Amino acid sequence: MAEIQLRNISKRWGTFVGVDNFDLTIADKEFLVLLGPSGCGKTTTMRMIAGLEDATEGDIIVDGERVNDKEPKDRDVAMVFQSYALYPNMNVYENIRFPLKVRGVDTALHHDQVMQAAERVELLDFLERKPAALSGGQRQRVALARAIVRRPKVFLMDEPLSNLDAKLRVSTRAQIKNLSHDLAATTIYVTHDQIEAMTLADRVVVMKRGIVQQVGSPTDIYDTPANTFVASFIGSPAMNLMDGEIQGGTFRTQNTEIQGLSVPDGPVTLGFRAEDAALALDGQGQITAPIYTLELLGDATMISVRINGALVSVKSDKSYRAEIGDMVSISVPSEACHLFEATEDGKRIGG
Numbered sequence: 001m002a003e004i005q006l007r008n009i010s011k012r013w014g015t016f017v018g019v020d021n022f023d024l025t026i027a028d029k030e031f032l033v034l035l036g037p038s039g040c041g042k043t044t045t046m047r048m049i050a051g052l053e054d055a056t057e058g059d060i061i062v063d064g065e066r067v068n069d070k071e072p073k074d075r076d077v078a079m080v081f082q083s084y085a086l087y088p089n090m091n092v093y094e095n096i097r098f099p100l101k102v103r104g105v106d107t108a109l110h111h112d113q114v115m116q117a118a119e120r121v122e123l124l125d126f127l128e129r130k131p132a133a134l135s136g137g138q139r140q141r142v143a144l145a146r147a148i149v150r151r152p153k154v155f156l157m158d159e160p161l162s163n164l165d166a167k168l169r170v171s172t173r174a175q176i177k178n179l180s181h182d183l184a185a186t187t188i189y190v191t192h193d194q195i196e197a198m199t200l201a202d203r204v205v206v207m208k209r210g211i212v213q214q215v216g217s218p219t220d221i222y223d224t225p226a227n228t229f230v231a232s233f234i235g236s237p238a239m240n241l242m243d244g245e246i247q248g249g250t251f252r253t254q255n256t257e258i259q260g261l262s263v264p265d266g267p268v269t270l271g272f273r274a275e276d277a278a279l280a281l282d283g284q285g286q287i288t289a290p291i292y293t294l295e296l297l298g299d300a301t302m303i304s305v306r307i308n309g310a311l312v313s314v315k316s317d318k319s320y321r322a323e324i325g326d327m328v329s330i331s332v333p334s335e336a337c338h339l340f341e342a343t344e345d346g347k348r349i350g351g
């Protein structure tokens with residue numbers, strides 16, 4: 001059992017604010033992903049939970065107990081980093097065993113626990129090897145085995161997949177999800193990769209410049225982004241965003257007219273996802289513009305036009321053929337539209 005409460009925690013270095021007023025309760029066994037661009041404060045948040053960084057303000061409470069003043073080794077957390085952090089002179093067996101020694105676990109239990117952890121991540125054939133003689137994926141599995149060997153209450157993982165190639169990332173991602181489920185540990189996972197966040201998380205926290213932008217399930221965040229920053233960070237491609245004016249329920253901007261929107265008159269940013277729009281083969285769509293680029297994705301063709309200098313994309317059939325410069329018409333149903341204030345990171349106001 002490990003419920004983690006972060007009560008208004010902040011981290012400042014002088015006047016610089018790394019994390020601002022982070023307030024969230026992470027449920028027992030939850031898989032929480034901290035997502036955001038480089039420098040947004042993800043790692044700092046995690047280091048405060050681990051005790052590697054002091055919180056300037058706020059309380060960190062694990063299972064009802066305030067742990068701010070506890071040493072990292074006295075918090076029941078295991079960390080996995082991007083850089084593996086293995087001991088080069090120890091073989092795989094000794095690397096996995098190390099946390100048991102440090103924590104003073106009864107020596108008689110070590111062998112069984114190491115073997116179980118190694119088996120769990122398919123390393124039994126590599127126990128004698130030193131880290132230098134392992135591939136990146138194998139090294140990351142050693143780091144995982146070392147984290148699970150003593151069955152901590154909390155796992156903290158900082159971009160554990162970012163040194164792996166694309167294929168290994170997918171299989172290791174699946175392994176992490178499965179491990180976390182089986183071990184029933186509370187997991188906090190840091191990434192700047194929105195696909196990792198969406199596939200792994202029970203809940204995602206999207207951060208920007210130290211400030212939480214939105215907390216929600218992957219579906220919430222995808223379907224109802226709280227502002228244009230979240231809308232443009234989640235999804236591949238990101239949500240199409242266009243600046244324009246609403247007048248009498250109709251949105252207008254360059255080459256675009258979308259009716260049936262129920263927000264007050266004035267400037268707005270309108271968004272929609274590529275898969276929620278379609279090519280209007282009869283030419284009667286809401287956006288009509290020349291094709292800027294076409295991308296073959298295998299299962300679909302992505303067609304993009306440019307509106308006020310920004311790319312607006314729509315997914316079409318994989319057999320669709322056209323040339324750059326051909327005129328296309330795109331149908332955008334009003335129900336597919338998200339409306340945001342026309343400001344930087346504009347707040348959601350409708351849709």
Ligand SMILES: Nc1ncnc2c1ncn2[C@@H]1O[C@H](COP(=O)(O)OP(=O)(O)OP(=O)(O)O)[C@@H](O)[C@H]1O
Pocket residue numbers: 013016017018036037038039040041042043044045192
């Ligand atoms: N010891 C420190 N002193 C001053 N500023 C720091 C210190 N550590 C981190 N920062 C700053 O705090 C901000 C948040 O850093 P953090 O490492 O948490 O970001 P991140 O979201 O994890 O980024 P990345 O994905 O690049 O690891 C950054 O602007 C960083 O430069």
